[in-house]
Amino acid sequence: MTIRRRDCLAMLAVLAASRAHAAEAGPAGAFAFDKPEGGGLPLSAYAGKPILVVNTATACGYAPQFVGLQGLWTRFGGRGLTVIAVPSPDFGNQEPLDGAAIADAARKNHGVTFPVTDKTHVRGPAAHPFYRWAAEQKPGQSPQWNFHKYLVGRDGTLRAAFATQVDPSDPRIVSAIVAELGQA
Numbered sequence: 001m002t003i004r005r006r007d008c009l010a011m012l013a014v015l016a017a018s019r020a021h022a023a024e025a026g027p028a029g030a031f032a033f034d035k036p037e038g039g040g041l042p043l044s045a046y047a048g049k050p051i052l053v054v055n056t057a058t059a060c061g062y063a064p065q066f067v068g069l070q071g072l073w074t075r076f077g078g079r080g081l082t083v084i085a086v087p088s089p090d091f092g093n094q095e096p097l098d099g100a101a102i103a104d105a106a107r108k109n110h111g112v113t114f115p116v117t118d119k120t121h122v123r124g125p126a127a128h129p130f131y132r133w134a135a136e137q138k139p140g141q142s143p144q145w146n147f148h149k150y151l152v153g154r155d156g157t158l159r160a161a162f163a164t165q166v167d168p169s170d171p172r173i174v175s176a177i178v179a180e181l182g183q184a
Contacts, residue, residue: 026156031130033086033117036100041084041117043130048154049080050180052173053130055122056085057094057146058105065147066110068168072177073114079181080154083114088122091145095119122148134158149173153180 028051029044043051054069066085073083087095087102097105103116122131122143134150135142141161142148149166151173153159160176167173 026153027133028130028152028156028158031128031133033084033120033128033130036103036116036118041115043152043156046082047156049082050154050159050177051082051084051152052177053084053086053134053150053152055088055090055120055131055143055146055148056106056116057087057089057091058102058109059096060091060094060146062145062147062164063110065168066106066112070111070113072168072173076177076181077114081177081181085112085114085116086122086128087116087119088143088146089119090121090123090143094146134161151176151180 026047029042029047032040032042032044035041052069052072054065056066057063069083069085072081077083085106087097089095095102098119102119103112106112106116120128122128123135127135131142137158138150138161141163143164145164147164149162149168150158151160151162159180160172162170162173
């Protein structure tokens with residue numbers, strides 16, 4: 001099978017465009033999470049928009065924070081904020097479900113409509129590359145339990161980290177999101 005020059009140039013253009021799109025998304029744009037239904041959830045798809053990345057667990061005592069996260073998504077999603085739940089088995093295996101069952105439980109029990117990734121490790125040697133990068137960017141502010149929150153800025157840099165105990169409606173989170181949304 002021969003590849004025509006035109007086809008080869010078209011493939012190179014697509015590759016260059018995808019790399020340029022990831023570069024526009026800043027450092028965080030280099031990462032993608034797996035979706036429970038298959039495929040990927042590239043952070044580059046949210047280039048120019050703030051992203052709140054939260055490691056979650058449906059059987060955690062902090063699971064009521066899903067409601068607050070949904071509140072942020074409802075309040076600020078139309079202005080560009082994306083909230084992404086990253087279910088993790090790392091803390092007491094409080095995420096007993098797998099695959100699409102996790103997203104279904106978050107939707108049914110907490111009304112979640114924002115993206116939910118596949119179960120992902122967020123700490124230790126098996127940590128997802130995003131979480132390893134975030135730990136380097138914010139030393140001492142990596143997840144110590146479920147519902148740790150990272151705010152990625154419009155430029156793809158890590159703007160803030162919020163511990164588990166900081167509720168999604170906390171003024172520190174809301175003001176950080178508003179500040180990011182206010183940047184054009």
